Amino acid sequence: MREIPLAKVSPEEYDVIVAGAGAGGLLTGLALTGSGKRVLVIERSDRLGGVWHGYWVDGYRVDQGLHVITRVTRGAFTQFLREFLPEPPKYVLHEGWYFRVGDRVATIPTSIGQTLRWPLTDLRGRLALARVGAKIKTMKLEEMKRYKDITFAEFLDHHNMTNQTIRDVIESAIYLAAGVGIDKASAYEALRTLKDTDREQSKLALLRRLLFGSLEYDEGYVIGGMIGLVEKVAEAINGDYVLNAPVEAIVERDGRVTGIEVAGDEIRHERVVSNIPLWSMPSIVQSQRNDVVNFFERWSHMHMTRGVTLWLGLDEVVVGDRKSRVIVHPRPSRWLVSISSFDPSCVPDGKELVAIATIAHPDLSLDEHVEMIKGGGLEKYYPRILEHVEMEHAQMSYATRAALIPGQTDLDRPGPRTPIRGLYIVGTDTAGAGVGLQQAANSARGVVRAVLDDMSGL
Ligand SMILES: Cc1cc2nc3c(=O)[nH]c(=O)nc-3n(C[C@H](O)[C@H](O)[C@H](O)COP(=O)(O)OP(=O)(O)OC[C@H]3O[C@@H](n4cnc5c(N)ncnc54)[C@H](O)[C@@H]3O)c2cc1C
Numbered sequence: 001m002r003e004i005p006l007a008k009v010s011p012e013e014y015d016v017i018v019a020g021a022g023a024g025g026l027l028t029g030l031a032l033t034g035s036g037k038r039v040l041v042i043e044r045s046d047r048l049g050g051v052w053h054g055y056w057v058d059g060y061r062v063d064q065g066l067h068v069i070t071r072v073t074r075g076a077f078t079q080f081l082r083e084f085l086p087e088p089p090k091y092v093l094h095e096g097w098y099f100r101v102g103d104r105v106a107t108i109p110t111s112i113g114q115t116l117r118w119p120l121t122d123l124r125g126r127l128a129l130a131r132v133g134a135k136i137k138t139m140k141l142e143e144m145k146r147y148k149d150i151t152f153a154e155f156l157d158h159h160n161m162t163n164q165t166i167r168d169v170i171e172s173a174i175y176l177a178a179g180v181g182i183d184k185a186s187a188y189e190a191l192r193t194l195k196d197t198d199r200e201q202s203k204l205a206l207l208r209r210l211l212f213g214s215l216e217y218d219e220g221y222v223i224g225g226m227i228g229l230v231e232k233v234a235e236a237i238n239g240d241y242v243l244n245a246p247v248e249a250i251v252e253r254d255g256r257v258t259g260i261e262v263a264g265d266e267i268r269h270e271r272v273v274s275n276i277p278l279w280s281m282p283s284i285v286q287s288q289r290n291d292v293v294n295f296f297e298r299w300s301h302m303h304m305t306r307g308v309t310l311w312l313g314l315d316e317v318v319v320g321d322r323k324s325r326v327i328v329h330p331r332p333s334r335w336l337v338s339i340s341s342f343d344p345s346c347v348p349d350g351k352e353l354v355a356i357a358t359i360a361h362p363d364l365s366l367d368e369h370v371e372m373i374k375g376g377g378l379e380k381y382y383p384r385i386l387e388h389v390e391m392e393h394a395q396m397s398y399a400t401r402a403a404l405i406p407g408q409t410d411l412d413r414p415g416p417r418t419p420i421r422g423l424y425i426v427g428t429d430t431a432g433a434g435v436g437l438q439q440a441a442n443s444a445r446g447v448v449r450a451v452l453d454d455m456s457g458l
Pocket of ligand 1: 019020021022023024025042043044045048049050051052064065066067068069070245246247248275276277280307308309397398399400401426427428429435436437438440
């Protein structure tokens with residue numbers, strides 16, 4: 001894809017217009033390229049990627065957020081890149097999740113044997129965990145769907161899981177995956193996350209996993225960081241993009257999309273994929289039709305998730321391994337990863353880059369979050385990190401446009417089609433299972449399928 005100015009746009013050169021260059025928009029462009037189509041991407045800001053983003057601060061390459069690629073070997077996002085990028089990126093896997101409760105640290109138990117030896121709780125707690133763990137690991141997807149409208153805390157209450165340590169550890173794990181705590185997360189989405197599968201396993205495979213556990217860690221970091229990944233995807237797309245070009249209106253006539261308005265000019269086109277957040281769409285879609293107005297109004301109230309990430313550049317290597325460390329107390333939990341241990345190209349020689357992420361509290365400022373992250377967690381358990389800081393950079397933003405709460409699970413989404421023919425929606429609030437980049441990839445697959453079907457008259 002190459003950048004062009006708005007004045008140079010000739011809409012007839014493109015098969016599809018993509019409004020918004022976040023992960024959903026770019027992955028749509030990539031898959032359409034794979035089908036021989038050419039796209040025009042119109043982006044409001046001065047760069048591509050949306051919240052999928054990275055940049056340099058004082059010689060350290062930070063991402064927007066602690067971005068970990070989940071399900072590297074079998075997930076929707078990496079499959080998408082393997083299928084559509086000429087040269088897929090390289091990943092380095094984690095060495096596992098380590099949860100800290102006070103002075104004790106343990107991984108997530110993956111078998112009954114491990115659960116019964118788990119050091120973070122007493123025997124009663126372990127037995128309760130083994131019972132609930134076995135229930136979750138053997139539960140079918142259809143049964144999980146029955147719990148989509150209750151929270152995971154309600155599910156745990158229902159199964160008499162009252163042990164506070166276990167609830168707190170599960171809360172931390174669910175927060176990392178769903179961006180909300182167990183009192184808000186949909187039980188269906190939490191159960192899918194904990195079972196860690198999108199597909200059913202054979203009974204034998206399940207039994208084997210339950211008895212012997214699994215040491216597979218399928219999360220990792222991508223060499224080159226998020227900035228490298230976005231560049232790779234943008235390079236592979238067949239088409240052009242325009243920056244600093246907010247879409248002011250999406251125009252409908254007689255039930256069909258006729259184009260978009262940018263800087264007062266209409267770019268006429270009969271096929272538009274919008275990656276603009278659904279919360280903005282009621283003011284952008286220009287239509288008098290009730291079904292259209294109601295549709296966009298109905299889906300404009302998605303609750304997002306918000307995260308804070310503190311990046312610390314250290315003048316020497318202090319952590320130096322690829323473990324994902326979760327400090328369960330004090331709450332909210334903090335997640336600490338040494339990014340340069342995965343990819344040393346993000347730091348000057350001999351230095352280290354550490355990222356610490358936490359859920360954003362609505363009443364706290366960014367500075368207050370930074371104080372909270374450093375105090376209690378870092379000061380107490382990792383004081384050496386604080387002694388070696390030479391670069392400090394903090395971020396707060398939305399991470400995903402629809403938290404996985406009741407009413408917003410992948411079973412409750414509106415996309416990819418809209419009541420306007422030729423107008424499609426993509427992104428983390430529109431459709432697609434999973435969370436973050438998995439979800440963006442799944443939603444892009446859905447929208448591309450719909451566009452291609454409609455283009456071929458199916
Ligand atoms: C802190 C943080 C941590 C994360 N960690 C992970 C992780 O570990 N693993 C993971 O898989 N994912 C992670 N993610 C999530 C993932 O990056 C996002 O969920 C995903 O990139 C969002 O994609 P989206 O398609 O919803 O688009 P968005 O990023 O919302 O993009 C929308 C785009 O539309 C543009 N736009 C908006 N309005 C207009 C307009 N009127 N005209 C033109 N353009 C417009 C915006 O500028 C933006 O570029 C994280 C994100 C953050 C911020």
